[in-house]
Amino acid sequence: MSDRFERQRLVPDFGIDGQEKLRNSSVLVIGAGGLGSPILLYLAAMGVGHIGIVDGDQVSISNLNRQVLYGVQDVGKNKAEVAANFLRAQYPDCSFTEILSFISVENVVELIEPYDLVIDGSDNFPTRYLVNDACVLLKKPLVFGAIYQHEGQVSVFNLGIDSCNYRDIFPNPPKADEVPNCSVTGVIGVLPGVIGNLMAMEAVKVLADFGSPLKNRVLFYQAKSASFYEIKISPNPSAYSLMPKNLEELSKTDYELVCEGLPEISWEEIPSQIPSNVLLVDLREPDELPKLENWSPALIPFSQLEENFDLINKRDLIYFFCQSGVRSLKAVRLWQKDFPQKSVFSIRGGMKAMLKN
Amino acid sequence: MIAEEIGQSELVLDQLDSTELLKEYLFGQFPKLQSMKFSIAINQQLAQGDEKIPEGAEIALLPPFSGG
Numbered sequence: 001m002s003d004r005f006e007r008q009r010l011v012p013d014f015g016i017d018g019q020e021k022l023r024n025s026s027v028l029v030i031g032a033g034g035l036g037s038p039i040l041l042y043l044a045a046m047g048v049g050h051i052g053i054v055d056g057d058q059v060s061i062s063n064l065n066r067q068v069l070y071g072v073q074d075v076g077k078n079k080a081e082v083a084a085n086f087l088r089a090q091y092p093d094c095s096f097t098e099i100l101s102f103i104s105v106e107n108v109v110e111l112i113e114p115y116d117l118v119i120d121g122s123d124n125f126p127t128r129y130l131v132n133d134a135c136v137l138l139k140k141p142l143v144f145g146a147i148y149q150h151e152g153q154v155s156v157f158n159l160g161i162d163s164c165n166y167r168d169i170f171p172n173p174p175k176a177d178e179v180p181n182c183s184v185t186g187v188i189g190v191l192p193g194v195i196g197n198l199m200a201m202e203a204v205k206v207l208a209d210f211g212s213p214l215k216n217r218v219l220f221y222q223a224k225s226a227s228f229y230e231i232k233i234s235p236n237p238s239a240y241s242l243m244p245k246n247l248e249e250l251s252k253t254d255y256e257l258v259c260e261g262l263p264e265i266s267w268e269e270i271p272s273q274i275p276s277n278v279l280l281v282d283l284r285e286p287d288e289l290p291k292l293e294n295w296s297p298a299l300i301p302f303s304q305l306e307e308n309f310d311l312i313n314k315r316d317l318i319y320f321f322c323q324s325g326v327r328s329l330k331a332v333r334l335w336q337k338d339f340p341q342k343s344v345f346s347i348r349g350g351m352k353a354m355l356k357n
Numbered sequence: 358m359i360a361e362e363i364g365q366s367e368l369v370l371d372q373l374d375s376t377e378l379l380k381e382y383l384f385g386q387f388p389k390l391q392s393m394k395f396s397i398a399i400n401q402q403l404a405q406g407d408e409k410i411p412e413g414a415e416i417a418l419l420p421p422f423s424g425g
Contacts, residue, residue, distance in 0.1 A: 035425045123425035146422035170421045174394035231398040236405045
């Protein structure tokens with residue numbers, strides 16, 4: 001019988017079984033941009049049963065060199081909506097769910113949980129770490145791919161026991177100043193086509209149990225030299241200390257904050273005698289223990305920080321710390337908004353880091 | 358990304374015995390690398406922390422990308 005899947009059913013090892021597996025699978029595609037476009041087109045063309053599409057962004061004219069799902073008539077419209085409507089018309093035998101918002105700590109679990117596999121085609125580090133951590137905690141297979149100008153990387157995470165994830169390659173999110181700003185670096189239009197299609201292929205392999213997916217391997221592609229480079233990765237236990245331990249911790253993690261590049265300093269760099277023009281501030285509430293020994297910090301709970309800005313402003317250099325280093329980063333962010341000229345640091349890891357040493 | 362900073366995509370270096378020594382050398386030669394994030398692979402295996410570099414090894418510096 002001839003139908004739209006005939007040609008792939010004829011491939012040995014894929015066959016009727018592979019097609020049936022695709023038909024019964026569901027995939028969540030995060031980001032319907034340069035990577036998302038080819039991923040969505042091919043997964044729908046191959047007959048993946050259900051596809052979720054997450055994107056809160058609108059099509060802009062500068063997207064059109066690479067985001068091949070859209071045309072000039074779509075500028076200003078939500079990407080997930082345009083993509084889902086287009087694919088529904090092309091492939092009425094597949095079902096689609098569009099989510100017209102960005103993925104966040106609030107919705108990530110609810111969005112990912114119902115799907116068999118997740119594909120990360122997002123375009124920023126906070127989202128990439130959020131999606132990775134959520135997929136690790138939910139034990140969801142994750143197809144990862146990312147691009148830069150004329151280079152790309154692809155891998156598959158969380159395929160059973162001993163399977164690596166993004167934090168095994170890059171344990172910490174880079175700070176904003178450690179990586180070029182993507183919106184200004186440019187990208188060769190066909191590059192996300194190459195990487196997105198490699199990602200779609202890996203997704204199909206995992207779903208249809210076909211071939212050997214890129215488990216514990218990362219594939220790097222360099223367009224300029226037309227070369228691929230593969231490295232092997234293995235689980236890196238020290239990377240996991242930086243990851244939320246459970247979904248509860250995940251829901252409280254501020255992924256934007258950790259990627260913002262706010263100034264941080266370690267306890268080792270704090271002088272044992274604090275000079276009179278320097279202020280060390282304990283942002284914890286009075287009931288949080290243990291108290292800091294050796295230094296006598298100013299006790300200004302985070303909840304009362306802004307009322308005390310005038311007091312803090314009397315010193316030239318400010319060190320904020322809290323229990324784990326999150327509130328102190330937020331304090332730096334607040335402080336810099338009002339006093340951008342002043343030297344300020346958050347003490348990395350807060351009291352927890354002090355106790356570890 | 359890193360190749361642009363170094364000005365070439367491949368370098369041949371005298372033996373450096375560990376990834377820490379390698380980083381020290383590279384940071385001295387190419388100070389801009391100090392403010393860039395990258396992982397290191399030795400003979401196509403990702404290094405974790407400070408690792409020994411065998412003689413004649415092929416080293417790759419791997420920056421994270423976020424683009425999509």
